[in-house]
Amino acid sequence: MDADAAPLPVPLSVWMDSATGPDRSGTALPGEVDVVVIGAGIAGLTTAYALACDDRTVLVLDAGAVGGGVSGHTTAKLSAQHAEKYASLREHKGREAAVQYGHDQSAAVDWVERTSLALGIDCQFTRTDSYVYTTETRRLTDLRAEAAAAADAGLPAEFVEQVPLDVPAAGAVRFGDQARFHPRRWLLGLAKAIEDLGGQVAENARVVRVDERPVPVVHTERGRVRAGDVVIATHYPVLDRGFYFARLDPVRDLVVAGPVSGGTDGVFLDADTHHSVRYHERNGERMVIVGGEHYRTGEEVDVEARYTRLAEWALRHTGLERVTHRWSAHDLSTLDSVPYVGRYHPFSRHLWVATGFGQWGMSGGTAAGLLLADLLADRENPGAWLYDPERFDLRSGISLARNNFTVARHLVGDHLRAVGADAEFATLGMGEARVATSGASVIAAYRDDHGVLHRRSARCTHLGCVVAFNNAEKTWDCPCHASRFGVDGSVIQGPATRPLPEA
Known part of the structure; x- marks a missing residue:
C-alpha cells in the first residue's frame, strides 16, 4: 500500500463484529447426556441441532464462543462449487463420487435456506x-x-x-x-434452536481429555460429563487418536x-x-x-x-x-481433498469426527453434520462411504509422505535455527519477537507495546515442534499441526489443549 495509506486495523472478523450473542460461559454442565458435541462451529452445531430434532439430549462444548473459531473467520460462501473439485473427483474416485459429493453440498445449501426460514433466523x-x-x-x-x-x-x-x-x-x-450468508448469525440462531429443543450450549469450556471406555466421558476444565456418544467437531481434532495430525x-x-x-x-x-x-x-x-x-x-x-x-x-x-x-x-x-466424517478410528463405537473441509467448511460442515446425525441414528446415508475417515489409496499415500516430510523438516530445521539465533532477548524492541535457545530451553520471546517482555517455551504442547511468530495477529503458531497460542501462552487453536509454559 502507499506510504500515505491508512494503517490496517487490528484483526477482527466482520462476522464477529456485527453479531452479538448471549454469554454461555456460565452454562452448568450436566452429569450425563446422550451426545456431547465438542465444537460450536458449523459442523458441531448442525450435528447437535439435527440430533436434538431426533429427541437426543445434547450438550455442545466450545473452548471459546459460539461461531468464534474457524466458522466466524471465513468469507462465508455457501456453495457446491469448490474450486476445481469435480474433474478431480471424477478422475481419482469415479463419476459416482463426483455425483455424491455435488449432491451432498447442494443439499447442505438447501438445508440452510430451508431451516433458516423455518426457524426465523435472519x-x-x-x-x-x-x-x-x-x-x-x-x-x-x-x-x-x-x-x-x-x-x-x-x-x-x-x-x-x-x-x-x-x-x-x-x-x-x-x-x-x-x-x-452471515455465518455468526446463523450459528447463534442454531444454538438458540438447540436450547429450545432442550439441549445445552456451553462456552469457554475447553475439553482436555475424552475417555472412550467403559463408557465415554468428556473431561473439561470445568468438570466432566458422561455421554452415549461424543462428536469431535473442533476443526482440527483435539484427540491424538486416528493419526489425524499426520493426515x-x-x-x-x-x-x-x-x-x-x-x-x-x-x-x-x-x-x-x-x-x-x-x-x-x-x-x-x-x-x-x-x-x-x-x-x-x-x-x-x-x-x-x-x-x-x-x-x-x-x-x-x-x-x-x-x-x-x-x-x-x-x-x-485431507490427503485426497474430501472431508473425514464418520467414526473417529477403526475401533471406536461411540466417538465420531468431522474435519478437513479444505476451505469449503460452510457447505462441507453442514453436510458433515447432517451425515453424522444419520450415522448416530443408524439411518442409511448414501454418502457415508465417500467421507469414511478410514479410506486410503495410493494418492493418499503420496500426500501423506509429502505432508510428513514437511513436518519433519520443521521439527528438525526450526530447532536448528533456534540454536543459531541471538538469545539476548533484552535487545528486543517493542512489538518484536524472537525464538532462540537458552541452555537446554527453546524460548519464544515477545516485547509488547508497553515494553513488557513475555517469555514462553517455544515447544508446542501438542508434539513439541517449535512455534513461529505471527506478526499480524501477535500469536505463536505451530508449523507442524497448526496449533496457535497467545503471547501469554494461552491456547487459541488446537490440536494443542495445554498452554505454552513460562520460560
Missing part, C-alpha cells in the same frame, strides 16, 4: 451465482473440463467467457443458484473487508491465485470481502506484508474504498 441468506475464473489462457482447457464434470454430476454448471468483476478473466466456470494439511488464508462503491453480485475465486471476492450488506452499507495470500500455518513469513499485498489487490480490482476489517481463515485439507 442470517442474510442470499442466492447468487458463483464463479471460478482464470486470467491465464493456458488454463481454459482445465476450466472447460471442470464445467463439463460438474454438469455431468448434476450441478448447475457451465463455462462462460466473462465474469462481472474487474479482473482480466479469460474464462470461468459458473454455478447458478449458490449462496452467501491433515493446515493453511491460513487472509481476509480484508471494507465499504465499496458499486460492486456486483456473485461470489468469485481465481483458480490460480486463489483471490476470493464476495459482497455483503451491513447496516445499509455495501461491503466487499476479499480473501487470499494463503500460507502454511506457522511458516516463517511476514504475515503483515501479506495483508498489505491483499489490500492492494482489493483496492485495484473490487472497488474497496478502505480496509475496516481484516482477519485470517484457518483451513485443513
Whole structure:
C-alpha cells in the first residue's frame, strides 16, 4: 500500500463484529447426556441441532464462543462449487463420487435456506451465482473440463467467457443458484434452536481429555460429563487418536473487508491465485470481502506484508474504498481433498469426527453434520462411504509422505535455527519477537507495546515442534499441526489443549 495509506486495523472478523450473542460461559454442565458435541462451529452445531430434532439430549462444548473459531473467520460462501473439485473427483474416485459429493453440498445449501426460514433466523441468506475464473489462457482447457464434470454430476454448471468483476478473466466456470450468508448469525440462531429443543450450549469450556471406555466421558476444565456418544467437531481434532495430525494439511488464508462503491453480485475465486471476492450488506452499507495470500500455518513469513499485498489487490480490482476489517481463515485439507466424517478410528463405537473441509467448511460442515446425525441414528446415508475417515489409496499415500516430510523438516530445521539465533532477548524492541535457545530451553520471546517482555517455551504442547511468530495477529503458531497460542501462552487453536509454559 502507499506510504500515505491508512494503517490496517487490528484483526477482527466482520462476522464477529456485527453479531452479538448471549454469554454461555456460565452454562452448568450436566452429569450425563446422550451426545456431547465438542465444537460450536458449523459442523458441531448442525450435528447437535439435527440430533436434538431426533429427541437426543445434547450438550455442545466450545473452548471459546459460539461461531468464534474457524466458522466466524471465513468469507462465508455457501456453495457446491469448490474450486476445481469435480474433474478431480471424477478422475481419482469415479463419476459416482463426483455425483455424491455435488449432491451432498447442494443439499447442505438447501438445508440452510430451508431451516433458516423455518426457524426465523435472519442470517442474510442470499442466492447468487458463483464463479471460478482464470486470467491465464493456458488454463481454459482445465476450466472447460471442470464445467463439463460438474454438469455431468448434476450441478448447475457451465463455462462462460466473462465474469462481472474487474479482473482480466479469460474464462470461468459458473454455478447458478449458490449462496452467501452471515455465518455468526446463523450459528447463534442454531444454538438458540438447540436450547429450545432442550439441549445445552456451553462456552469457554475447553475439553482436555475424552475417555472412550467403559463408557465415554468428556473431561473439561470445568468438570466432566458422561455421554452415549461424543462428536469431535473442533476443526482440527483435539484427540491424538486416528493419526489425524499426520493426515491433515493446515493453511491460513487472509481476509480484508471494507465499504465499496458499486460492486456486483456473485461470489468469485481465481483458480490460480486463489483471490476470493464476495459482497455483503451491513447496516445499509455495501461491503466487499476479499480473501487470499494463503500460507502454511506457522511458516516463517511476514504475515503483515501479506495483508498489505491483499489490500492492494482489493483496492485495484473490487472497488474497496478502505480496509475496516481484516482477519485470517484457518483451513485443513485431507490427503485426497474430501472431508473425514464418520467414526473417529477403526475401533471406536461411540466417538465420531468431522474435519478437513479444505476451505469449503460452510457447505462441507453442514453436510458433515447432517451425515453424522444419520450415522448416530443408524439411518442409511448414501454418502457415508465417500467421507469414511478410514479410506486410503495410493494418492493418499503420496500426500501423506509429502505432508510428513514437511513436518519433519520443521521439527528438525526450526530447532536448528533456534540454536543459531541471538538469545539476548533484552535487545528486543517493542512489538518484536524472537525464538532462540537458552541452555537446554527453546524460548519464544515477545516485547509488547508497553515494553513488557513475555517469555514462553517455544515447544508446542501438542508434539513439541517449535512455534513461529505471527506478526499480524501477535500469536505463536505451530508449523507442524497448526496449533496457535497467545503471547501469554494461552491456547487459541488446537490440536494443542495445554498452554505454552513460562520460560
